[in-house]
Amino acid sequence: MTYDFRKIEEKWQQFWAENQTFKADNDSQKEKFYVLDMFPYPSGAGLHVGHPLGYIASDIYARYKRHKGFNVLHPMGYDSFGLPAEQYAIQTGQHPAITTETNINRYREQLDKIGFSFDWSREVRTSDPNYYKWTQWIFIQLFNSWYNKDADRAEDISRLIAIFEKEGNQSVNAVCDEDVALFSAADWQAFTAKQQQEVLLQYRLTYLAETEVNWCPALGTVLANDEIVNGVSERGGHPVIRKKMTQWSMRISAYAQRLLDDLAMVDWPQPLKDSQTNWIGRSEGAEVTFRVLPLAPPQGGGTTSDLNRDSSSPKFHTADSDIYGVLLERAKDMRKNPTKAEAKLWEALRNRNLDSKFRIQHPISRYIVDFVCLEKELIVEVDGEIHQYQLNEDAERQLLLEQKKGYTVIRFTNDEVLNDIDEVVYKIETALNSPSLGGGRGEVNSQAQEISVFTTRPDTIFGVSFMTLAPEHELVSKITTSGQKEEVEAYIAATAKRSERDRMADVKTITGAFTGAYAEHPFSKEPIPIWIGDYVLAGYGTGAVMSVPCGDQRDYDFAKHFNIPIPNIFEGVDISELAFADKEKTVIANSDFLNGLPYKEAVKRVISELEQLGQGKGKINYRLRDAVFSRQRYWGEPFPVYYVDGMPQMISAEHLPIILPEVEKYLPTETGEPPLGNATIWAWDVGKSAVVSNQLIDDVTVFPLELNTMPGWAGSSYYFNRYMDPHNEKEIFSKEAMDYWQDVDLYIGGSEHATGHLLYSRFWQKFLFDKGVVPKPEFAKKLINQGMITGTSAFVYRVDFEASWSLNKKIKEPSLTKPMYVSYDCFKEIDDLYKFILSSEISAQDKNIFANGNGFTKGLASVIEDTVFYNLLDGGKKDTLKIFMRLFEYVQNDIRTQNVGAIVHGLKFSPIHVKVQYVNASDELDIEELKRDSEFGEEYKDAIFIGEKGEVLPFGEDLGGAFKVSREVEKMSKSKYNVVSPDAICEEYGADSLRLYEMFLGPLEQSKPWNTAGITGTHGFLKKLWRLYHSGREGQFKVDNSPLEGGEGGVAEPLKESLKTLHRTIKKVEEDIENFSFNTSVSTFMIAVNELSAQKCTSRAILEPLAVLVSPYAPHIAEELWSKLGHTTSIANAPFPKFEGKYLVESSKEYPISFNGKVRFKVELPADLSKEEIEAAVMAHDKTQEQLQGRTPKKVIVVPGKIVNIVG
């Protein structure tokens, strides 16, 4: 009997299906074990051998746990909403539901062939209304919840309303929008219903908000951050831009801290935890408020910040007192000698009937201004030519007067005054009447602006030399001075135009603009210039930073670029080249009360000082943003939402599911609405509680429904819970089912879901936990990332040539009549020759004759015997040269006979992918099969293949050499022709061989290349295993039924050796499975079968447990052997063999004897010898004496059971 795997596998797959062998019971006395695989998206391409890797591992574990007596839940289903089906629908008009169904059927067929022990009775599909009913239900729960920070959990929105009614929102400590206004209970009562809804939306865990989103015009949808790779969409690689849209968002940020903390609860791979930690991005620091110095600050009423002014002195004493005398003398001087223009303007100002009084050459602060109206705080300057070279000083002076002193400065040139005095006076009048002007001293002109920044280094606050706002920051337009307006606006426009991708592409270009405004340092009260720059991100923190160039490299670079001072506030640190960012080594200097403090203490101190000032507090910031939940897509879950007066309303749960409507087109509507805008029956009738025609919308009883759909992660964020009770129509799952199954014990899947699916799922789980729906705050205890299986691509080398041909004739580029390909060996030798030319010690000129940099060999025809270059070649290279010459001549002849007037100069060999299925284990290409290929056969049909030794097959010289390909490990992909389908493997070697081989390849977590050749190893093992049970005449099944003890009736008991083999195997396999080291247990099986075969073991006492051991890995053959052993029920629940150490006890040990750590020989010694006895026995040994050659060892180290080392 041969091992007929096709028949066996089909038989048992059918058996399992018919008997529902793997159906998990919700009502069992057994202990539960939940093994889960990540939800597949059923793509049209089907599975390749990389996909089932994780499924095989989890299946082995699930089957093992069944043998160990657990009630195992091992379900499978489909994440069947998604982009590809919709893209396909847009292209072909085919309904996504149909393509999805087809793809699922193909997936199922492929999965079934591999023999997985899934409980298919629990299959779910996210696109099934019976499933997404509960996705909608969870959405409603989120909408009806808010996050109470005091309780640190989600609570029902009704509780919040109750608080509002009683006391307003002052005492509410919730995670909510940034800009929530304070209101009292009375205010709340006075709000209209709509206003109340608006307020509540600011608190709900899912809310509508205008958000800046990643809009992908080509896909017509919004993408999540993790759906964008390198600035383009993950699927399709289309450009992505920033756009503001009203979107549903999920307040995942409320859970940031818990998502971080609870990572400690789960046994997940550290890299995955790290990447979630980074994604959440917690940083501790402080929020600091900087006052913006007003453009025209109040100067009276004692609120002035000008500390130098003597309040008792007259109002026109505006100069700084220390230099008042000097300035006044100078001013008097200047009044006597006015310029022409000054005199003319002074006359005009006095003669015209202006309401305001002007002074000429008046000292203010440390300057003398030309004209000033003190009431209106307007300074008029007339610039002579002399000012041209002192523009900078003027600007500085103007800034001081404007920012610190609150004056408005207007300037005229001499020419303006002399030529058009009327126009000048008109401008002055206009300026006097402008409302932005002080309008009289003591009056507050506008409310003070503040900038809040988040910093992780509040200790460096005295190193602030400027502030930087994101260009999108809302304050920018409010604080920019008229002088800087143009520059700032130009900069903002330029930044907005730059796509995210451009911004990322050149992070090195430093750009920014000065707003003209100044902020006040909270401690030193010094003015700090406010800049904008796109290195500050609008979306992080407050969108503004206090820039400390000495302590932050980005600030440093910015300061250097714009010539902003870089004050050093670190003790003993050189900052002339680089910023200093090492917290540990920080000692603060030049910082008032912080001097001499290290980082940690300085932070504490500064925060407490800021708190006293009311200008800051300690704060924890998270990088994690709220997740946008709307997609402008058809093929997704519809929201259970309709709109009344623009406010979203939930449809009550009893009317769910709201079924995805039919549409004619899957594209956005002409008005740019999502595809659901094409639906004609898509309105909600509150009276009938039904979806009705859009034409009935009257906004009284019939309202429009939401047009967005939910994103891909909606349905996959709770499916693991639904599997526990997948057909429940009344609840998302019953309490009993949940109480029994609790959570996932083992989850296997790819690491690519680290910051998407796995974070969102944890978020929903925590929410459902808060609501008491699930019993555990984390859904998966243990998680394993399986590695990727990469492909091994195969290449042939196409012969290309370089030629020159007449351009006069209208001839297309010449090509060979028949394409030519050379085998890898042949290519390699020619390539070596080519490289030899390039590296030879011949002149550059000579090199250029023989070869050029583009890989073309040329001019080799001139290499004839006894030339200098020829003599450089060794024998092998001379042979290669001959082969090359023949090729070259052939190509030359071929082109010449085409009579196109082209001359061939050189040859090149280009690697071309060929389908790996035509390549055997020895890397030989099956040319005949390749020529028959349905897709590419034509291309190769007439091609010439030149083999290993340069034999030219079509020239009639078959030297019997093979045609080899070169191989390279690449990602498995259709375009690289290296995809291997599991179907083909199952067909040729069987599912059991595939399962074993996938495990045998290497550690589960590691990525490793697939090479079909190796599968003969595991296939051969299965054949050997089969033969072990079929050692009878002509391969008949033969198992010796003797009981373990006794050996009655003349049949021998199992050999001691066989028992040792068996129990060693039990021990190893058990340990391996528990450690998820599946590759090593396959080796163990091989060793066991090799040994048992050598022992000619036929004993049932050995072979029966062996079948159970193998069963998780190779279930089909195990079932067949099990039934041949006389069992009528499946092997699936047979108990796992029990390991007994007594069979492994050895009576002797072969000790390696090493000298100075090097093993020289081995000595067989009884296992129970003491250290001393071992030493004595070893020292007495002939070989020991031979090694020592009379020397006395310094030391003898004996490790019983391990090794003996003799030193000396």
Place this chain on the structure above:
RNA sequence: GCUCGAGUGGUGGAAUUGGUAGACACGUUGGACUUAAAAUCCAAUGGACAUUAGUCCGUGCGGGUUCAAGUCCCGCCUCGAGUACCA
């Protein structure tokens, strides 16, 4: 740049707390069986020298600890994954 992971024969990979490096398999070479091929079986297979015993070198590189290091420590190099102006 930062974070994490990994470097062992021609290849995939073993080596459990420091204790015989290269298990197991692929590939390669030779042999048996066969008219032949496939399949199967047997033998050899890290490198170098010696081909009889044997000797030396070998786990990315350079140091160190130890009787003993692939494994531990220090410093580098290379590759891979994630992330990216995160204040």
